[in-house]
Amino acid sequence: MTKRIALITGATSGIGLETARLFAQNGMKLIITGRRKDRLQVVAEELALLTQIHTLCFDVSDKEATQIALSQLPPDFKEIDILINNAGNAYGMDGADSAKLSDWEKMIDINVKGLLYVTHFVTEGMIQRNRGHIINLGSIAAKEVYPKGSVYCASKHAVDAFTRGLRQDLNPYGIKVAAIHPGLVETEFSLIRFEGDAEKAKKVYEGMEPLRGRDIAEAMLFMVTRAPHVNIADLLILPTAQASASLVKRKS
Numbered sequence: 023m024t025k026r027i028a029l030i031t032g033a034t035s036g037i038g039l040e041t042a043r044l045f046a047q048n049g050m051k052l053i054i055t056g057r058r059k060d061r062l063q064v065v066a067e068e069l070a071l072l073t074q075i076h077t078l079c080f081d082v083s084d085k086e087a088t089q090i091a092l093s094q095l096p097p098d099f100k101e102i103d104i105l106i107n108n109a110g111n112a113y114g115m116d117g118a119d120s121a122k123l124s125d126w127e128k129m130i131d132i133n134v135k136g137l138l139y140v141t142h143f144v145t146e147g148m149i150q151r152n153r154g155h156i157i158n159l160g161s162i163a164a165k166e167v168y169p170k171g172s173v174y175c176a177s178k179h180a181v182d183a184f185t186r187g188l189r190q191d192l193n194p195y196g197i198k199v200a201a202i203h204p205g206l207v208e209t210e211f212s213l214i215r216f217e218g219d220a221e222k223a224k225k226v227y228e229g230m231e232p233l234r235g236r237d238i239a240e241a242m243l244f245m246v247t248r249a250p251h252v253n254i255a256d257l258l259i260l261p262t263a264q265a266s267a268s269l270v271k272r273k274s
């Protein structure tokens with residue numbers, strides 16, 4: 023059987039990296055993307071021991087760079103079966119009265135526009151082939167809003183709405199479209215959100231057991247290994263200690 027080809031954006035760390043590892047261990051060919059060339063190289067060297075890897079170094083929020091990168095795939099990586107739209111971040115956690123406009127712009131540019139650019143260029147081929155599977159990384163912030171997270175939540179709500187609309191638009195082509203919505207996952211997420219402030223980032227997961235990137239990767243693997251007639255369309259995954267965006271049971 024020919025190996026399926028999966029493209030994973032933001033594969034140099036966190037959920038993206040763990041998904042790349044698990045997909046490679048399960049025999050998929052991988053296209054991994056990221057903004058950091060050195061880290062992409064390190065990941066590629068690790069995964070090349072398991073499978074065929076192609077790396078693409080670009081920023082998803084740069085439309086031209088995204089188009090160029092995706093139009094220059096080598097022939098044996100062109101027919102992408104699975105797209106994991108994982109790249110995305112939170113920048114800042116501030117009320118609308120003090121948030122930086124540049125943080126708001128980054129979240130819309132990467133989480134929303136970047137995801138749209140990659141999807142647009144990858145679905146062209148999927149539509150021609152009448153097959154494909156797209157999984158977008160949402161968040162509990164796609165289902166709820168919380169104070170000081172208005173634009174991050176708005177960006178993830180947009181991902182959720184886009185996912186549901188895209189599923190309808192791509193229905194005639196037999197393409198599976200899905201979203202996975204994690205709650206608290208301990209990755210670099212909070213470190214980036216708090217501009218490298220490790221103390222603040224640590225507090226997010228204090229006194230509770232968060233999810234790991236691997237937990238989400240396992241769900242992703244389950245989703246992409248279902249029978250052709252099964253699409254797990256929407257999955258909310260929380261740590262046991264988390265009941266909602268802001269209700270978390272912590273040990274005192």
Ligand code: 8X3
Nearest residue numbers: 161162163204205206
């Ligand atoms: C990340 C989870 O709770 O910080 O998407 O919004 S949360």
